Amino acid sequence: MLNKIRNIDADTVTPYISTAAVLLILSAFFFPAIAVMFIQDMLFFSYDHWSFLRPSEAYIGFGAAMIWVAIVLLSFLFTKMHSERKDTIYKFAGLHVVMMALAVPVFALSIYHYVFLDENGVTGNSFWTFSEEHISWDEVEEVTRLVDESNKAVLSYTFSDGEKSITVPYNSREYETRRAILSAVQMYEWEVTDIFEDAGTVPITF
Incomplete structure (x- = not known):
């Protein structure tokens, strides 16, 4: 050759x-x-995916x-x-x-870089690996969301079980993702913390 x-x-x-x-x-x-x-x-x-994000x-x-x-x-x-x-x-x-x-x-x-949500929890594959990470809904200990300080648009949600975290890109126009995240947050009554780029953190509860 x-x-x-x-x-x-x-x-x-x-x-x-x-x-x-x-x-x-x-x-x-x-x-x-x-x-x-x-x-x-x-x-x-x-068909089991509630939402599949790239x-x-x-x-x-x-x-x-x-x-x-x-x-x-x-x-x-x-x-x-x-x-x-x-x-x-x-x-x-x-x-x-x-x-x-x-x-x-x-x-x-x-x-192999993706995130999806289903009835079992959130699963993600970060860019530099070929192996999935999974967090069950009942294992979630902390939920934060990244907010654009200029227009208050939510950019992503991050779910953590204390050992690992999975970030889910968020767009309010994506109905399936919005419904899946909000349903899970309301069902498990998590306290969601807003993270602004320069303004620190502001805890909110759904």
């Missing part, structure tokens, strides 16, 4: 690599929303991996062209294969 990469003619692959790189960079700003939703629905969809980091990570692939492709192309002009043996094939391979775990981590 490395020999094939070393022997590739730069002029032959230039139009293909340059076009692919441009498409990857441009599509990185909208394609992740489609890809992440579609793949996660295929892998994790369940944190913004999942889309950002997927898009960043696409841009990284484009950068590696362009880097390969430019270094290969330079090597051919100097009429020297191309020495960076292995490096570019490794650099390209680094995008694979980022794609996977983006897909």
Whole structure:
């Protein structure tokens, strides 16, 4: 494989690599929303979910991996062209294969970054792991919510059992998430603490 990469003619692959790189960079700003939703629905969809949420980091990570692939492709192309002009043996094939391979775990981590709520509690998979964390509703000891101080919009809820915490992105326009969280809060009569960026904390009770 490395020999094939070393022997590739730069002029032959230039139009293909340059076009692919441009498409990857441009599509990185909208394609992740489609890809992440579609793949996660295929892998994790369940009728038992009250709400399934995809944190913004999942889309950002997927898009960043696409841009990284484009950068590696362009880097390969430019270094290969330079090597051919100097009429020297191309020495960076292995490096570019490794650099390209680094995008694979980022794609996977983006897909495995999610949070969902069901009758058993809240389950989340943080960006840098492939393993789920789960907190049962009856194990919740503390509930906080992050509030945008400028407009008082709720940005997220965090559920903690004293040892671990799971943060649930919140948007008041997402009816399923709003209903699930408020129903759980009212059922278990938790005291919810508002956390403002600069104003400290203000305890409130539903």
